[in-house]
Amino acid sequence: MSSLAAATLRPLRIGMVGGGTVGGGVYDIIMGRLGGSSVDTTGQMASSSTRRCVITKICVRDLAKPRSFHVDEDKTTLVSDVNSILDDDSIDIVVEVMGGTSLARTVVLEALKRGKSVVTANKALIAEHLSEIHTAVEQSVGNGVKFGYEAAVAGGIPIISTLQNCFAGDIINEIGGIINGTTNYMLGKMEDGADYDEVLKEAQDLGFAEADPTADVEGHDVRAKIAILAKLAFGTTVDVEEIPCNGISQISSVDFEYAKLLNCTIKLIGTAARLSQYG
Known part of the structure; x- marks a missing residue:
């Protein structure tokens, strides 16, 4: 994507489910240090010439609970009902940082069903439900949704994309x-x-x-x-x-x-x- 084309597109809008330590780190990187990050079309952090993204909503259990990170209330709204994110057609990507498997599974599958891409590092969720999630992605292929979970295992290598792409034609023993x-x-x-x-x-x-x-x-x-x-x-x-x-x-x-x-x-x-x- 050219810098001119990227400039004409609205920012990608992110709804984040979970506002704990991990969520605070994600928010700080995207909204704090970088003032609204940029991503390329594969969802990787990229240069300022690519499309920008902004966290517009964060779903938390307790709205009154003090946060370990500063929320820019001019750009981001705290909500306590996850449907406020799932039902919001303006949100492109759901970032799941709540942990656990039961509710997280429901959120991920429902987001994909509604045409929203999902990013998570929830190892327990992925280990238990990856096949089901892949099926949901395939069923929503017409919506162009993606499921990103590189950070779940050795993200610094990165091993997941390496296995998916570089070794796709190999037999691994x-x-x-x-x-x-x-x-x-x-x-x-x-x-x-x-x-x-x-x-x-x-x-x-x-x-x-x-x-x-x-x-x-x-x-x-x-x-x-x-x-x-x-x-x-x-x-x-x-x-x-x-x-x-x-x-x-x-x-x-x-x-x-x-x-x-x-x-x-x-x-x-x-x-x-x-x-x-x-x-």
Whole structure:
């Protein structure tokens, strides 16, 4: 899209569902630091020559609750009913940052049904309902809707678009790696001699780990991510609950001593493979 064509188009209007920490970060980037971001036609952050976007509505549970981010009331309206976003024909994109799976699934599917593109990083939602969501996108193909979830797994690589595009014609037999930054940080510190409780608190103070770190330290985050990658790599849906999962909460300094004797270290790895390749 040329800069002239982009200038003649109205901004893309975004409705955001959820106003917590993640939502505040999204709002700050799009509306605060950049004063209304620009995106290209594939939805990637781009230069000022591309189409601009603005968050016009945010749906929150409690309108009176103090926010950790400043909302520009001249450009953005806080609402407590998600239908205020879903029923708004002027909204082009719904960004889901509420978490959970039940209500989030309803919001995502309903938004797609109504011709709105959706962006989310909700790993649990995607791991459980990706096939259903893809079907909804296909059924709305005439509306030009898209479902973006690059940030759900290793967005910095980025691995999802790489699997979807660069390896579309390849047969993938195995996929794996370190896909949780919180536990990787913690294990690195523990290898240097810090104990588990000490480094967990440090990770929480730095904002790497949540107040409830269960999803990270027990491996649930990695389990959801590897389910998503298995779907993309192998085209098969894996029940998240059937994936064997061991986190790092039982790891101690003694384990690292044994690892050093073997000239090894300890990492939390997510992996999936086609069993048929092994006979």
